[in-house]
């Protein structure tokens with residue numbers, strides 16, 4: 001009998017009971033706005049910031065409305081102005097070039113390696129083209145951060161990290177988001193903690209932190225933050241920094257705090273699933289599994305593999321066959337972006353030069369979500385289906 005998978009690739013786990021209770025408490029008292037506090041009360045949002053700062057080892061943290069807003073705020077805080085160029089990954093998703101465009105700046109795309117990280121040789125070659133790099137740890141793949149920081153430091157490039165897919169991950173034990181000047185995270189439903197929408201930003205730089213708080217719309221109530229610098233730092237920036245409202249609210253923060261406490265064990269559960277998939281896929285003829293470097297602590301909330309140098313119609317056929325058996329795969333080689341895929345040349349507002357080496361990699365990237373609602377057995381079934389369908393198409397290709 002042909003095996004089929006019947007689970008959903010977009011079904012997350014329920015919000016934990018503890019988070020629901022905390023959310024209900026906020027709903028019952030009605031003080032959802034982060035600065036709406038009873039006398040002596042410390043709000044959920046300020047506590048979330050304090051806890052996330054502690055968890056990442058950052059001095060300062062700001063909770064905001066989305067990961068995209070966190071990145072735009074970071075770009076503004078480091079001084080990116082309309083017309084400036086900003087280096088960023090050719091392999092990432094639309095909110096990243098979108099954040100650059102939102103401040104009127106122009107992305108300069110840097111290529112992707114076969115390990116799905118930013119191509120560091122290409123970065124070294126382009127580092128003199130901009131003062132800022134918005135580095136996307138796309139799909140959780142972390143590049144050699146020592147080399148990246150050395151390239152950027154030598155070229156005077158400020159690094160902002162997009163950690164939408166690396167909350168809970170690390171490079172040589174340093175949490176993702178803590179190498180650059182600012183780390184940005186997303187708390188959107190498909191990420192590692194789920195408040196529907198939401199974002200977090202961390203930094204050790206007091207002036208960047210104060211500017212980010214002002215930018216997010218603090219109505220001069222910055223003293224109600226627990227993970228922000230002292231008022232003397234705000235004195236230096238408060239009349240120079242516009243209010244571009246994008247705060248987090250107490251309801252989302254209440255939902256997030258218990259999820260952050262459980263992050264470590266969730267990461268382990270993701271990685272168990274990832275490892276079952278990886279073991280099931282490795283050795284499939286025609287399919288390249290992405291090797292994970294020793295120094296990387298990843299979060300296997302999605303898995304990618306390469307169908308390198310396959311003709312497009314055969315990739316489409318392999319994906320069609322997997323889909324017919326219930327396995328939803330995304331392909332970064334399609335001519336037009338569809339559902340959560342996109343490529344540097346799909347963003348027509350951002351001019352790009354052709355990148356043939358990266359195009360070869362992008363044309364082979366196949367991507368799959370790994371929600372925690374999948375059991376380990378589900379992962380084994382999915383791997384068997386991919387293996388047999390991709391193997392069959394590869395066989396017909398090589399006959």
Ligand SMILES: Cc1ncc(COP(=O)(O)O)c(C=O)c1O
Pocket residue numbers: 066067068069092093095096136138139162164165185186187188197198199
């Ligand atoms: C690579 C990447 N960066 C940033 C974001 C931004 O997150 P948000 O949806 O919270 O704005 C996303 C969201 O999908 C993403 O995939």
